[in-house]
Amino acid sequence: MARKAEIPRLELRINRLFNAPRDVVFELWTDPRHLIHWWGPKGFRTLSCEIDLRPGGAWRIHTEAPDGMAFSSYGVFHDIVPPERLVFSHSFDFPGRPLGPSTLVTARFTEENGRTRLTFHQGIFDAIADRDGHEEGWQSAFDLIDDYLSQKALRKESP
Numbered sequence: 001m002a003r004k005a006e007i008p009r010l011e012l013r014i015n016r017l018f019n020a021p022r023d024v025v026f027e028l029w030t031d032p033r034h035l036i037h038w039w040g041p042k043g044f045r046t047l048s049c050e051i052d053l054r055p056g057g058a059w060r061i062h063t064e065a066p067d068g069m070a071f072s073s074y075g076v077f078h079d080i081v082p083p084e085r086l087v088f089s090h091s092f093d094f095p096g097r098p099l100g101p102s103t104l105v106t107a108r109f110t111e112e113n114g115r116t117r118l119t120f121h122q123g124i125f126d127a128i129a130d131r132d133g134h135e136e137g138w139q140s141a142f143d144l145i146d147d148y149l150s151q152k153a154l155r156k157e158s159p
Helices: 022-030 128-152
Strands: 011-018 045-051 058-064 070-081 085-093 103-112 115-123
Touching (some): 011 128, 022 128, 115 128
């Protein structure tokens, strides 16, 4: 009997548990004052962050890589249910390169005994390498959220 070739999933799914209430974690995702501290992989620097937090509102984050290359991540919010869910498009703008494909991100925040379970979904990617690159970047960013939460001991304080 012939075996079916396994078809790779060109979607990204990540589950993380953060040691903070979901309203705090949701705020980290939606307030530029907090986003600048964790957006992008470790070693990257957020230069600016603009968010129009409403369905149809745009977001854009300018980032600098360790090698000095600046680029933007951007998209549009499709659905916002505080503090439960964010749905937004996600694209990159690298100088001198054609725009990459847009993907749809859904971030769900569930309260678990004072902590927050993030259920993250992004897709559909054109290639496995793109999906894997995004996974590496998001996991690193989520590590930075952990670091930011522990450093700031956020209790609804300003950064």
